[in-house]
Amino acid sequence: MDIYNDLADLNLPFLLSPFYDTIPIMKTVPAVKIAAAVSAALLIVFLAVFFSNPGKNASGGASGESPATAQTSVPSITAPRAAPQSADPDREAFVEDFWRWIFSEAAIPDRIAGTVAASMLENPSFMMELLFVLQSGYYTHVLVDKQHALPLDYSPDDLVSLTAAGSFRITRNDLQLRASAASALEEMAAVAAADGVILTAASAYRSAARQTEIFAWQVQTFGREAAERQSARPGHSQHQLGTVVDFYPIEDSFAETPQSRWLVRNASRFGWSLSFPDGYEHITGYRFEPWHYRYIGRDLAAFIDTYFEGIQQFALQFIQAWQEHSS
Numbered sequence: 001m002d003i004y005n006d007l008a009d010l011n012l013p014f015l016l017s018p019f020y021d022t023i024p025i026m027k028t029v030p031a032v033k034i035a036a037a038v039s040a041a042l043l044i045v046f047l048a049v050f051f052s053n054p055g056k057n058a059s060g061g062a063s064g065e066s067p068a069t070a071q072t073s074v075p076s077i078t079a080p081r082a083a084p085q086s087a088d089p090d091r092e093a094f095v096e097d098f099w100r101w102i103f104s105e106a107a108i109p110d111r112i113a114g115t116v117a118a119s120m121l122e123n124p125s126f127m128m129e130l131l132f133v134l135q136s137g138y139y140t141h142v143l144v145d146k147q148h149a150l151p152l153d154y155s156p157d158d159l160v161s162l163t164a165a166g167s168f169r170i171t172r173n174d175l176q177l178r179a180s181a182a183s184a185l186e187e188m189a190a191v192a193a194a195d196g197v198i199l200t201a202a203s204a205y206r207s208a209a210r211q212t213e214i215f216a217w218q219v220q221t222f223g224r225e226a227a228e229r230q231s232a233r234p235g236h237s238q239h240q241l242g243t244v245v246d247f248y249p250i251e252d253s254f255a256e257t258p259q260s261r262w263l264v265r266n267a268s269r270f271g272w273s274l275s276f277p278d279g280y281e282h283i284t285g286y287r288f289e290p291w292h293y294r295y296i297g298r299d300l301a302a303f304i305d306t307y308f309e310g311i312q313q314f315a316l317q318f319i320q321a322w323q324e325h326s327s
């Protein structure tokens with residue numbers, strides 16, 4: 001792609017110097033430096049392309065050109081100019097085209113797509129927030145749902161066993177989470193406990209092999225249709241990431257507990273997100289699971305609350321579409 005040739009012309013250390021200061025690991029890990037450089041450069045190139053020629057992008061989409069063609073046909077790097085006024089037809093066309101380009105693929109409602117597109121144009125911090133999200137661990141933002149599977153041999157490399165020594169309780173002794181998720185759980189549970197709410201973890205990491213057994217059992221017990229609504233096929237479970245906790249009790253009544261009410265109000269402050277909210281089965285593929293929370297980090301949790309109405313699935317679909325178009 002032409003866009004990669006243009007990267008060679010960019011002064012990456014200059015562009016990234018602010019990130020070196022704010023993210024300590026970038027100072028020490030070359031691979032992370034390079035990944036950060038490429039991510040930042042791609043984002044900057046993308047913005048420069050769009051801001052420098054919104055009319056061309058809009059007409060490209062309107063005439064039915066493929067998104068990839070539209071992107072590669074305007075590779076020149078120029079300084080971003082101020083976003084046009086809202087009355088500018090070029091701006092209207094740009095926003096409309098942007099919806100088609102990213103959001104049609106991400107399958108996000110027009111209302112949210114409009115918020116995000118306008119934020120990209122008018123709110124400089126949007127791109128910075130997205131950049132931080134993309135630079136967080138793969139497992140924080142990877143889309144795992146009925147259409148998108150993890151490799152069956154994917155397993156976290158830093159699983160730790162949960163114990164009842166801290167602020168939360170456990171229903172079994174064999175629960176495991178990624179180290180970052182385990183510490184984030186303890187951090188959240190400590191604050192919940194101070195509020196008089198004791199959280200109990202009932203399920204956490206599951207391997208693809210274990211998920212195979214569970215799905216087969218679900219089909220046998222409840223029938224295929226019910227199993228598809230409440231259980232994932234192997235590779236398609238967020239639990240395989242090692243960043244998900246099912247809180248006790250794993251049943252519909254959990255939604256009425258003080259634990260659930262506390263989590264709904266506070267979880268995102270600690271980087272936890274309800275994956276399958278009420279009324280979104282047609283979006284997530286799963287019925288309401290008030291007990292199932294995924295650790296996605298504070299940056300992404302805030303990003304979801306700010307731009308995606310708190311719906312994790314929409315944000316992850318957007319990020320997935322974004323990454324497909326940026327690579």
Ligand SMILES: [Zn+2]
Pocket residue numbers: 203239244245246292293
């Ligand atoms: Zn679950």
